[in-house]
Amino acid sequence: MLRSLIITATLAVCGAAHAQTAPSASDIAHYSGLHLAAHEGRVDEIDRLIAAGADLNARDNAGRTPAHVAAFASHDEAVAALAKGGADMNALENRVYDVLTIAAVANDPELVSLAMELGNKPDLITSVYDGTALIAAAHLGHHEVVARLVAGGAPLDHVNNLAWTALIEAVILGDGGPDHVKTIEILVEAGADKTIGDRDGVTPLQHATERGYADIVKLLD
Structure with missing residues (x-):
């Protein structure tokens, strides 16, 4: 519980300072x-x-x-x-955002696909967290965007500078609801590595279990 509170508080502070800013x-x-x-x-x-x-x-x-x-x-x-x-x-x-990550955060699947077709690289490192468009979309539970990024070749197991993968973000920053469950299902079926833990070695399964996310536990176990 304490670890969850620390994670949430850290991202709230950092996110407020470094979130995308539209004109x-x-x-x-x-x-x-x-x-x-x-x-x-x-x-x-x-x-x-x-x-x-x-x-x-x-x-x-x-x-x-x-x-x-x-x-x-x-x-x-x-x-x-x-x-x-x-x-x-x-x-x-x-x-540190590109067109693709802007579209991913906006939950705009059509623009996500278009950006990749136009040459926007799905493996580009974006945000002050050294993340990717896929990590951003997984965090928010934008599962259709996640599916398109996966199909476009986005790296499944990129680890950002918080030591989090897309799977970990979908668990610890998600709400355990249907959108995040579907997001994790897509990542798991695509072959995302479920064994990669955070900097403390805590795996996505352990985080999901700690939070009581039963449907996600079933996907990760």
Whole structure:
């Protein structure tokens, strides 16, 4: 119980400081060119600006490229237009997020698949936790996103700098409900290593047992 409380408190503090941050109203008010067109999803304007030589990888004050801005606004066609024009789909903004992880956190399966099709690498190391899009999606129980990332070749057993895999995050940061159960089912069926423990050697099964997550215990046992 004490370990669970420590884990929860640690992530609450760290997450508040390092969570993804979409463009604010103030940011948007200062946008022009490709950043504005991306935010508004205006593909014709994106194409016009690209043809005129606009910088596809220009950064706003938070390090967001137009592709990041389009992803935060869920404008799939704008993301595609930028990528096809030559935008770097593996660029990281100041909080170390790429388009793919933005889409994963937003629970946007279609954009997740599109980002990978456009060259966004599913094994890219993202966030200040040195994680991946898969770990972020597993943490949140976004099982359809998890399924698409797995199908796209995302590394199942990447260990972040908290010493957590996607399986561990789905257990200790999940609620044990249907979405996290399905997430863990997908990871286990895909071959995620159930024996990898956290930095104290505590396995996903042990964490699930400690929390009384019976359905998850059945999947991990």
